[in-house]
Amino acid sequence: MSEKEWNIEGVREIVQGLKDKPGALLPILHAIQDNLGYVPPESVPLIASELNLSRAEVHGVISFYHYFRETPPGRNTIYVCRAEACQAMGSDALEAHAKQRLGIDYHENTSDGQFSLEPVYCLGNCACSPSIMVGKDVHGRVSPERFDEIIEATKAKP
Amino acid sequence: MIKVYVPRDSSALGLGAEQVAEALQAEASRREARITLVRNGSRGLYWLEPMVEIETPAGRVAYGPVRPSDVASLFDAGFLEGKPHALSQGLTAEIAYLKNQERLTFARVGITDPVSLEDYVAHAGYRGLRRALTLEPSVIVDEVTESGLRGRGGAAFPTGIKWRTVLNAPSEQKYIVCNADEGDSGTFSDRMVMECDPFVLIEGMTIAGLAVGATQGYIYLRCEYPHAHVALNEAIAAAEQGGYLGDDLLGTGKSFRLEVRLGAGAYVCGEETSLLESLEGKRGLVRYKPPLPAIEGLFGKPTVINNVISLASVPIILDKGGAFYRDFGMGRSRGTLPIQLAGNLKHPGLVEKAFGVTLREILYDFGGGSASGRPIRAVQVGGPLGAYLPESQFDTPLDYEAFAALWAVLGHGGVVAFDDTIDMSKMARYGMEFCAEESCGKCTPCRIGSTRGVEVIDKIRAGEDRDRNVALLRDLSDTMLAGSLCALGGMTPYPVLSALNHFPEDFGVSAAE
CATH class of the missing domain: 3.40.30.10 (Glutaredoxin)
Incomplete structure (x- = not known):
């Protein structure tokens, strides 16, 4: 999965598909990590603006949970x-x-x-x-x- | 067609159940034997997993633990007719471990195909909901109160009182939240319910919704349970299809919807307010109480938040009545507790018993003593925040109050046994280390206290100024006990101090204190 190319449009699609759920941030982060194996730090500004949160809030959530990672994992x-x-x-x-x-x-x-x-x-x-x-x-x-x-x-x- | 059962439970899969199922199928077609393979849940006799069962006219017959290489010889021996083999366990229902249990909440676990709605209904499923649909909300709550059910997540708060509070809280929107963040080591009963009988949880939550006037439920499931996730989603889809979930429950016009949400590896999210924060998409920081979640819970609305086992016990209470359930148990601990036997035991597994059975009976009559054959030296009951009990306390009955009197907890019913090779000062250190790792960071006693706790225990273990450091550890524990915001910091001293008090020799200090 680590080799998988990611592009901002793919992430945008995920975010837009889930952002209307109540409490959407965790489902969004899971979906991104399921797809890419990690949550690329470059995707944080996009998630933040789509959910009307600050980048710090999104980063704070990613870093709080042991499961989410910001670097590509091994296969x-x-x-x-x-x-x-x-x-x-x-x-x-x-x-x-x-x-x-x-x-x-x-x-x-x-x-x-x-x-x-x-x-x-x-x-x-x-x-x-x-x-x-x-x-x-x-x-x-x-x-x-x-x-x-x-x-x-x-x-x-x- | 002969029915052959091979569990799909994740522990059975982790011991090769999938490979056994494949081997059985392949061998059957080679021999042109006509079998129907059913993927059931586990009976919870884990030392026998993968356990294969055959349906015979006399009842189901068990074989285990089966490896793929045993399959040919099982066919040779005539196992499809239930004939003897070295792995025979006889009639499943007659296995003492199972026969001596009182399975109420786990009545169907291991028997049915977990995701077959038809199977669920054929085994007394949805009777509780059908009855609840004819009752006033207040009467449903009365029934649960009458049963004496207390929260099985560990806090043991009376479920009926919690429901009553939510019922009486006026709001357009209320929620039912299931705490399925089963993070305690040595516990797996929630996982088994979700993997092996998910409909019973769905039914319990639906009844809770009717009882308090909530139309939306969430199951907050830890992400370490991928198989439970799959089973729950399959079961929810089947229940929607069958009219048991949705906007017109069994044609009554009543509504209840359910969604599974995944956690992300934070132990503290098993604390109810932290869980609610996480469901709202935030860091799992513990909230101050009051307000109680029953008044201001998820998204600020009145919320019932209950553990999986509490909710999964509701269908049988509604089906057979509160009095039926209440008649099991002792003192103020009514009904049954699904006890999870884990760690160094010969026969680890799931034992659902009425409250009142002693720890010794559980460890030896069911657990069969240690797996290593050495004496059992210490038992941790109630997860990583539970106390360690020495042999002298093994005759304690499993009862919330009896455990509280020993400065111990029953918690979620996990029992982890250790033999005499265990170093209890190491376990005490681990207790603090775990707290430091999992602290949400909101309150100081937990956030800083746990790290200081590791350091102090390291000094004691190294023999550095022992008496003073032991005094310091007690003082620190006192601060954590009294000053933490939730059970994580507030109960970490249980394993730490119980280890120190019952096994001082492992800390290099004398017993007199």
């Missing part, structure tokens, strides 16, 4: 759960393994652009800990070996 985003139920089943070791295997820390992309790594606080998969999510796919009972299999399978996907 796949891997979320590692850091919450207590996963900690009870060894997520600390999984977290360390993930960082070492990918060679990056949280909020970074691998140099080949394949992966981003993000922490997440609970995926609701607590009966099958430890958990990760790749894109929108949750994986349970993830051992370091299983993590490597998932990474390889994800890479192999077209």
